[in-house]
Amino acid sequence: MNLINVENITKAYTERKLFEHASFSLQEGEKVGVIGINGTGKTTLLKMLAGQEEPDEGTITMANHVVIRYLPQHPEFDPSMASLECVLAGNVSDENRWTIESDAKAMMTRLGIKDFNQPAGELSGGERKRLALISVLLSPADILLLDEPTNHLDNEMADWLEDYLKKRKGALIMVTHDRYFLDSVTNRIVEIDKGSIYSYQTNYSGFLELKAQREEMEAASERKRQSILRVELEWIRRGARARPTKQKAHIQRYEELRDRQAPVQDTKVELSSIATRLGKTTVELEHVCKSYGERKLIDDFSYIFLKGDRVGIIGLNGCGKSTLMKIIVGMIPPDSGQVIVGQTVKMGYYAQEIASQKPEDGSQAGDIDLSYMNPEQRVIDYVKDTAEYIRTADGLISASAMLERFLFPPEKQYSPIGKLSGGEKKRLNLLRVLAGSPNFLALDEITNDLDIATLAILEDYLDRYEGIVVAISHDRYFLDRTMKCIFAFEEGGKLRQYEGGYTDYANRKAAEEEAKQETKSESRIKTNAPASEKGQRTRGPQKLKFTYKEQKDYETIEGDIAVLEEKIAALEKDIEASAHDFVKLNQLMAEKEELEAVLDEKMERWMYLEELAAKIAAQ
Helix, strand or coil: CEEEEEEEEEEEECCEEEEEEEEEEEECCCEEEEECCCCCCHHHHHHHHCCCCCCCEEEEEECCCCCEEEECCCCCCCCCCEHHHHHHCCCCCCCCHHHHHHHHHHHHHHCCCCCCCCEHHHCCHHHHHHHHHHHHHHCCCCEEEEECCCCCCCHHHHHHHHHHHHHCCCEEEEECCCHHHHHHHCCEEEEEECCEEEEECCCHHHHHHHHHHHHHHHHHHHHHHHHHHHHHHHHHHHHHHHCCCCCHHHHHHHHHHHHCCCCCCCCCCCCCCCCCCCCCCCEEEEEEEEEECCEEEEEEEEEECCCCCEEEEECCCCCCHHHHHHHHHCCCCCCEEEEEECCCCCEEEECCCCECCCCCCCCCCCCCCCCECCCCCEHHHHHHCCCCEEEECCEEEEHHHHHHHCCCCHHHHCCEHHHCCHHHHHHHHHHHHHHCCCCEEEEECCCCCCCHHHHHHHHHHHHHCCCEEEEECCCHHHHHHHCCEEEEECHHHCEEEEECCHHHHHHHHHHHHHHHHHHHHHHHHHHHCCHHHHHHHHHCCCCCCCCHHHHHHHHHHHHHHHHHHHHHHHHHHHHHHCCCCHHHHHHHHHHHHHHHHHHHHHHHHHHHHHHHHHHHHHC
16 A cells, blocks of 8 residues: 655755655555765655655645654754653543553663653753654554654664564654664665655665666666767768758757766765874773762773774763763863873864854863854864864865865855754764874764765775774664774673674674573573472482473474474565555464464473483483
8 A cells, every 4th residue: 555655846945956856655564764965855855754844846645544753853842841741742642641651661761761750951962862752653653754763872772673663563764874774674775866766675785786786777878878979979070071961860869869967976075184193102091980979980991092993882871981982082081090192192082962052161172172063153164273274195185175075065165054954064073073183083973963975985984094993883884894892881880892893792792691591591490390300309419301291392392493484484475475465464464473472482492401401411
């Protein structure tokens, strides 16, 4: 069933045209990821689908009785309203209040909001975003429109949301730059590119392959057009001398080929700067501790950063990641311990939040705190405050030329910062960080609000960067792609080091959890042993052995598991074939969930029996 149909829409802001005769549709059960470079209209598309904006031309048609819930990029709440009431607003009736309130509190706790009565005005932007996300997820809806749902979620929260959206049966359209999230959740990618909408029936990995094919076909068509043009032009030149009247159709063919628009190449950010030379002493942290009140964020942390280090910092929201980063760059002092910074170290700090108001005390910790942007200041002056000329691999480049490399054309360079979009401000902040030629990059959530194309260029830049990089990020792909070790915040402000990227860390944690489960299983074997055997063991050591039922289960359980897995695989094929039959799809999904529950029980029983069999064999 077609839920949304967008036909030939055009949308422009002043001289900037976002969409030109673009079309799009959404079917039941589709989970769509919307991607494109910053400023192409991703958020505008969601707003139009949510009814908050209208296209200049074209139509947007919804199926009858379709319920849509929209998560904006920057949600707003009444500052005096309690957090719980913000979530419940629009979701509660007298009949369902108890159930909804219970679910709301569970989700709030899961997403790190534990004070249900705290006024919304006291919450951070990230906490308000999570409140809005919970409110949307609690609402019965046929279609969810989510604008950057993973921003401000830590890794565990993102994993939970990923699992939640994968299991949810309704349709979904979301804008996100989290590439692992796109790969796992979506079954269709929609790309907004130069005013057009391109659709790919695949996840993000498949999209990369299909887009490369599309661009190659466009390039091949252009090469063919240019080849024909050369032949046609030669014919016209010869024909002009040979006879005064040329074939009209031939000339029209030449003119049509000549006037056909060639494929437009994407303009990309060019990251190019040279790090200042780094001496022998870099940055050393010795027994650093930091607390706020009775809450200990960092407990006795020591580390010496080495040349070429790529360190990712992860942990739950509020655990102290940004506090540690600010201690490293010298913005705040530790309670105890010390930070030794070498004389040749030049910090480049990319702040998570861009402030539009200057700190009341006027301090900016030297040239480190780049989080303040004066909305009245011109873009070019903001960069010139750091450097008139930037040292790059191509030599010294003026601030204006560097801005053009960062996709700020001359007319935008003399506009006030306040007129930039959120993504453009982040890009400008990154430029100012690099303009100082730092040899120690401290990046706090740099992956938020940067589009995928810019992230890929940043990752390539970090490959070539000769200095030290420390990054806080919840983007698992970015951490895997760029980091060599992970520091994870654990209980009590302790940090633990894991070699490799995020996946290496996750695998290590999973292995440790599995080892814990094995220890528990050994205890369970003793607990599950028949009472008669327990009695015999109290009288003296007796050999372990299967009970009659355990022996029967052990002989048949692998066959039972194989049959269940075959049934689930067959159901998955039926589900894929029934993607457009909503009623049948629901039935098949319910049947699959039942079989998976049975399979989980069988697998747990099999693990217990295998462990017991191994112990019996070892006697």
